[in-house]
Amino acid sequence: MPDYEPVLLRNVGVEGSTTLPVYRKRGGYRALAKALKMSPQEVTEEVKAAELRGRGGAGFPAGVKWGFLPRDRTVTYLCVNADESEPPTFSNRVLMEHDPHQLIEGTIIAAWATQARVAYIYMRVEFHEPFHILQRAIDEAYAAGLLGKNILGSGYDLQMYIHRGAGAYICGEETGLIESIEGKRGWPRIKPPFPAIEGLFRRPTVVNNVETLCNVVHILERGAQWFTSIGPAGSYGPKLFCVCGPVNRPGCYEGPMTITVRDLIHGDAWGRGMIDDRGVKAVLPGGISMGILTGDELNMKMDFADPLKYGLLGLGTAAAVVVNEDTDIRVVLRNITRFFAHESCGQCTQCREGTSWSYKIARRIAAGRGRPEDLDILAETAGNLGMMPGLSICGLSDGAAFPIRTLVQKFRGELEGYIRANCGVRMAQPVSE
Amino acid sequence: MAWPTIDRNTPVIDKDAPPVLGDAVKTKIRSFFERYETKKAALLPALHIVQESLGCISWQAMEEVAALLEIPPSEVFDVVTFYTHYWTKPRGRKAVVVCQSITCEVMGANELLEAIQRQLGIGVGQTTPDGAYSLATEECLALCDHAPCVLINEKKHSRVRTQDVPALLADPNNDKLDVARSELYDP
Numbered sequence: 005m006p007d008y009e010p011v012l013l014r015n016v017g018v019e020g021s022t023t024l025p026v027y028r029k030r031g032g033y034r035a036l037a038k039a040l041k042m043s044p045q046e047v048t049e050e051v052k053a054a055e056l057r058g059r060g061g062a063g064f065p066a067g068v069k070w071g072f073l074p075r076d077r078t079v080t081y082l083c084v085n086a087d088e089s090e091p092p093t094f095s096n097r098v099l100m101e102h103d104p105h106q107l108i109e110g111t112i113i114a115a116w117a118t119q120a121r122v123a124y125i126y127m128r129v130e131f132h133e134p135f136h137i138l139q140r141a142i143d144e145a146y147a148a149g150l151l152g153k154n155i156l157g158s159g160y161d162l163q164m165y166i167h168r169g170a171g172a173y174i175c176g177e178e179t180g181l182i183e184s185i186e187g188k189r190g191w192p193r194i195k196p197p198f199p200a201i202e203g204l205f206r207r208p209t210v211v212n213n214v215e216t217l218c219n220v221v222h223i224l225e226r227g228a229q230w231f232t233s234i235g236p237a238g239s240y241g242p243k244l245f246c247v248c249g250p251v252n253r254p255g256c257y258e259g260p261m262t263i264t265v266r267d268l269i270h271g272d273a274w275g276r277g278m279i280d281d282r283g284v285k286a287v288l289p290g291g292i293s294m295g296i297l298t299g300d301e302l303n304m305k306m307d308f309a310d311p312l313k314y315g316l317l318g319l320g321t322a323a324a325v326v327v328n329e330d331t332d333i334r335v336v337l338r339n340i341t342r343f344f345a346h347e348s349c350g351q352c353t354q355c356r357e358g359t360s361w362s363y364k365i366a367r368r369i370a371a372g373r374g375r376p377e378d379l380d381i382l383a384e385t386a387g388n389l390g391m392m393p394g395l396s397i398c399g400l401s402d403g404a405a406f407p408i409r410t411l412v413q414k415f416r417g418e419l420e421g422y423i424r425a426n427c428g429v430r431m432a433q434p435v436s437e
Numbered sequence: 438m439a440w441p442t443i444d445r446n447t448p449v450i451d452k453d454a455p456p457v458l459g460d461a462v463k464t465k466i467r468s469f470f471e472r473y474e475t476k477k478a479a480l481l482p483a484l485h486i487v488q489e490s491l492g493c494i495s496w497q498a499m500e501e502v503a504a505l506l507e508i509p510p511s512e513v514f515d516v517v518t519f520y521t522h523y524w525t526k527p528r529g530r531k532a533v534v535v536c537q538s539i540t541c542e543v544m545g546a547n548e549l550l551e552a553i554q555r556q557l558g559i560g561v562g563q564t565t566p567d568g569a570y571s572l573a574t575e576e577c578l579a580l581c582d583h584a585p586c587v588l589i590n591e592k593k594h595s596r597v598r599t600q601d602v603p604a605l606l607a608d609p610n611n612d613k614l615d616v617a618r619s620e621l622y623d624p
Contacts, residue, residue: 088579089576089577089579090577091538091539091540091576091577091581092538092539092540092577092581092584093577093579093581094579094580094581094582096579097579097580122472128579129485129522130522130534130575130578130579130588131579132588132591132592132593132614133591133593133614133615133616135619136614136616136617136618136619137616139619139621140617140619143619163472165472166621167481167482168481168482168485168622169481169520169522170481170484170485170516170520170521170522170523171520171521171522171575172519172520172521173576184481185473185478185481186475186477186478187475187477187478187479187480187481187506187508187512187516188477188480188512188515188516189515189516189519189520190519190520205473205474205475205478246581246582248540248581248582248584249540249543249544249581249584250543250544254581254582254584255582256582288539292539323581325539325540325543325581327543328543331543335542335543336539336543339537339538339539339542340539342537343538343539343576343577346576347576349519
């Protein structure tokens with residue numbers, strides 16, 4: 005994207021970008037001053053007009069989410085979802101490591117719009133450096149009167165706390181996150197009631213992703229019209245894309261949602277091609293839970309609509325892991341099923357049992373002991389998981405089902421060949437053996 | 438879970454253990470109460486502080502945290518065993534955590550893990566006899582642009598090759614952060 009000027013990542017690489025003076029010098033906290041002069045309804049309307057869709061994976065419109073809060077509420081909470089655990093996503097980490105004040109500003113604006121007086125940033129515990137950087141930035145913001153009592157003389161008070169998680173993927177689900185802040189195991193709640201009605205401490209609560217809130221800053225500063233001028237209809241605004249695996253330049257890059265998976269891997273502004281020019285066997289373009297593409301499907305556009313045409317669950321976190329032609333597809337299957345078997349919270353039977361049995365089958369296939377019926381069992385198991393067949397409380401098992409379902413469907417020939425040949429993959433797996 | 442996992446979750450229940458939480462730790466935990474509507478919500482931060490102070494969360498520590506937060510010890514036990522970050526048994530001074538995610542695996546995390554096991558002479562979930570290192574694996578650490586990656590305590594190490602392992606583990610400063618630390622959670 006040679007003509008694209010980064011917005012969300014504009015401060016990355018700037019010296020001292022994590023400090024308040026540098027952030028202010030580069031135009032920071034102007035949007036906040038503007039927002040505090042508007043009414044909360046006006047801020048919400050602006051975000052609604054921008055059609056900002058949540059960047060956490062589900063793509064739910066952020067302004068609409070804020071609009072669900074009951075009018076007669078007394079206490080409201082805002083939770084920031086910084087539990088980024090979806091392999092291979094790291095865009096939130098980049099935002100917090102390099103530009104923590106952008107997140108703080110976006111959070112204050114969203115808190116003003118929802119009239120929350122306390123904002124919790126739920127950050128996964130493995131984010132050590134981002135935690136220290138963000139906590140220092142919050143301390144700076146308190147000292148500068150941007151947090152605490154009477155923010156910028158507006159009479160509005162807001163407390164902001166980082167709540168560190170403890171290593172559970174499920175706490176990225178919004179009600180699991182809420183349970184975790186309340187000091188319980190991160191078991192998602194049955195919905196309804198949705199968090200907007202009854203969330204944290206049974207109060208109306210909004211949960212937004214880090215990247216979503218960073219977008220809010222720029223919507224307020226430049227207006228909804230500017231936002232909808234970027235990208236295709238239904239997928240407006242700047243977006244962060246991650247690309248990793250055996251590509252020449254793995255990283256987190258920003259662009260409009262007009263790019264294709266091929267751009268992401270081969271583009272000069274993006275991944276710059278495969279290491280040693282190896283061929284692409286497969287790509288998991290939206291985080292692992294959205295499903296898998298073959299090397300022939302690289303024309304897929306990275307927007308909210310196109311992934312559905314390729315049998316995927318959605319855009320997800322727009323983080324692509326590339327698998328080259330030297331990698332055995334069984335390794336991918338085994339890794340993905342292990343992830344979900346480990347991270348299923350164990351609350352719903354179909355998910356708990358389905359994910360762990362899928363892993364056992366995948367391990368068997370990888371060890372060269374696959375049976376001819378295994379692929380059908382995997383496909384059937386994957387078809388019986390999740391909210392879509394209506395069998396679970398949260399979307400984790402849909403995320404577990406889609407990669408299995410698409411992988412078995414799209415790589416069936418290769419898997420059948422391995423099963424027929426009965427040869428194993430070398431595995432270093434001392435953990436669970 | 439239906440297969441054997443790292444046994445860091447079964448605490449030894451010692452009814453005669455003396456109190457383990459010092460006043461500084463208790464004061465630190467109490468300082469989190471004002472952040473939440475309920476005392477129970479301070480449980481995750483409290484456990485982080487205890488683990489930071491004692492190296493692990495023993496049964497006695499769980500009972501004391503429960504008393505401090507005015508909740509039953511069973512609720513503390515419930516949380517400790519749910520989250521993979523908490524250890525109920527002592528671990529080494531440095532915890533080496535190898536990422537196992539899909540990106541790290543296709544970039545060579547299995548070979549890396551084997552090299553670290555060889556170098557330390559221990560398996561996953563174990564601690565070296567001198568108490569210097571414990572070894573663990575973790576699902577995605579969100580460092581995929583640095584794959585394969587390793588955390589040593591709080592410090593991340595990027596694109597670690599198997600030939601780098603001896604030097605990495607011999608370096609006494611391999612857990613020192615480049616950024617200034619916040620002491621918010623420190624006991």
